[in-house]
Amino acid sequence: MLSPHRLFNRASFVAALAFLLVSPARASVDDAQSFALQAAEPYVKQGFQIREDYWGGDLGAGEKKAVRQQLFKGNEYWFWMGSEIEKATVSVHIYDSEGKLVEQPDSWQKGHFAAAHVTPTGTGSYFVIVTIEQSPEDRTHWALVYGFR
Numbered sequence: 001m002l003s004p005h006r007l008f009n010r011a012s013f014v015a016a017l018a019f020l021l022v023s024p025a026r027a028s029v030d031d032a033q034s035f036a037l038q039a040a041e042p043y044v045k046q047g048f049q050i051r052e053d054y055w056g057g058d059l060g061a062g063e064k065k066a067v068r069q070q071l072f073k074g075n076e077y078w079f080w081m082g083s084e085i086e087k088a089t090v091s092v093h094i095y096d097s098e099g100k101l102v103e104q105p106d107s108w109q110k111g112h113f114a115a116a117h118v119t120p121t122g123t124g125s126y127f128v129i130v131t132i133e134q135s136p137e138d139r140t141h142w143a144l145v146y147g148f149r
Contacts, residue, residue, distance in 0.1 A: 029057060037082075056141065057142065060139055064130065066127050070123075071118065086112055088111070
């Protein structure tokens with residue numbers, strides 16, 4: 001018969017092992033936000049201020065989500081998107097209230113990171129469209145952060 005101490009150690013080991021085996025499936029929007037912030041790091045050095053608020057969720061491959069944001073003429077904005085799924089491909093694009101693509105040519109996509117840059121010609125509502133282009137997962141967490149200067 002196992003002593004209570006040894007039984008506890010075995011139970012602890014089994015619980016820890018189960019947690020390790022399940023952990024990758026427990027990824028979250030917070031993990032995706034970490035990747036979005038990682039994409040923003042070089043721009044902070046250029047003087048962009050990152051806003052604390054962010055958007056996130058999960059989407060299937062090919063699904064899109066529209067985020068509405070008030071932008072102001074005279075400011076310059078970057079929107080950075082990230083996912084914790086390294087084999088995913090994501091994209092982010094910015095449209096004005098009339099549906100015209102307004103992002104600048106230096107916007108980019110690199111696997112599970114993407115960024116869109118805009119300097120609005122007028123103050124108003126803009127729509128940031130995030131997409132999970134491809135992913136090996138059924139649902140892929142994403143997060144979108146933004147900064148301005």
